[in-house]
Amino acid sequence: MIAVAALFAVSLPDNPTFADNLQFQITGLMVVVFSLGSLALLVALVGKLFAAFGSKPSPATAPAPTTPAPGPGEAIPAPVFAAIAAAVSTALGDSRFAIRGVQTVDPRSNMSWGAEGRRAIYASRKLR
């Protein structure tokens, strides 16, 4: 309500001096800080209420399922695992990850032609 009162009280003269302008801007800053500060308090209060009444988090942020992740050769093909490992290694910027070897893949897999091509390329190079 202070902010509302300030809005009614504030008016800039037609030919404002620097002091008028400064006062006008300080009031503006107070309005913003008061408005967002009030919101911060309200949001914190609502957060505590939700915590007290044990509201469940949204499905998007629900904890991971307890079933074990699929291993290589099950749901995620090995080349995809290799690509993920390489991406993690690049993102973290260290050498804790290395490709130990590349196996031939199940010819029934629809990724077999691409995987075979990659296998041939890897096989022609010295692996770390």
Add this chain to the structure above:
Amino acid sequence: MLLDILHDFGAFFQLTAFSAVTWQMVVMWGVCALLFYLGIHKKFEPLLLVPIAFGALLANLPTQGVITTAMAPDGHLESGILTLKMHAEAGAIRLDHIGGGLYDFISQGIKLEIFPPLIFLGVGALTDFGPLIANPRTLLLGAAAQLGVLITFLGANALGFTAKQAASIGIIGGADGPTAIFLTSKLAPELLGAVAVAAYTYMALVPLIQPPIMRALTTKNERRIRMRSMRQVSRTEKLVFALLVTITVILLVPAAAPLIAMLMLGNVLRECGVTERLLKASQNEIINVVTIFLGTSVGITMAGENFLRPQTLMIIGLGVIAFGFGTAGGVVAAKFLNLFSRMNPINPLIGSAGVSAVPMAARVSQVEGQKADPANFLLMHAMGPNVAGVIGTAVIAGYYIATLAK
């Protein structure tokens, strides 16, 4: 016979628009080329700069049926003249004809202040306020980053701009394009083109403007601060937040209602979970269509006679100051808050994200944080002040409208 052909050709040439080309138009073609270069090649906010550049090109061609212009009493070229023809008939007024070019009608979306709130609808539908709700202190960083707006107002006023113009220039520091356009179209429409171009260009330059200021105001130890993991926020809590912001801000600053109401309407559509079609329309079709019309309508105000003035250079210069002080305000506020919360400190680098420029400014916080500590991830923490900055800029715009738009 040959003379007749030449005569006819000469007569046809009189019908073309070459004779209407002025030197200002030619100079503005160069400005348009620069804007196209920045938007397309440098990818500076291309979704806005490309339509703005095209609109500016149209404004500087002797078009017919696109925009009507006339000289205003103060000498500047005023665009968007609608002519109405009507007559009284049996006690009623009958409208016979509405005259005007294509953009006389489309640009009513800016003049009637419709486009910026519609953009906010899309922004609200795209924004996750979860990080802000999980760490409500960051709302104060969004407030502190408005320092750039206020200081630039003082600078612009000292340079001879009127209070309304100074407010429109200062709002560039909010780094929020729709709000800048909303406020400028209300307070100083003659500066709309320059303010919009400065706002969107500097938003794209955030990765260049902010880091030196952030590094200058923080120590290496401060930049290494690792913030606590944020708690999970339920959908219900997000919904309550949207309604809470709507009610609180509209009660405190009613003049900010069009922006805040649409921002939070979009967010309610996002979080309620039962309006999938409306949410998708807000996130895609509505915001995309409005962006095209908003950009071109802003560009079409950039007629050479209006844009090629010393004022424009001053606005562009003041824009940098606005961004700089906004960044500094957020960083210093974070350091100030740390005096009171030593057990749960804030990395001051996320304070700079309070200038809005979503999500570019948050990304800058993340990048600068990782330079000091490669395993520190500040992005989600920085999203809190980043979206708080959107609310803060809308509030300060509301303050200026309430006090200056008389």
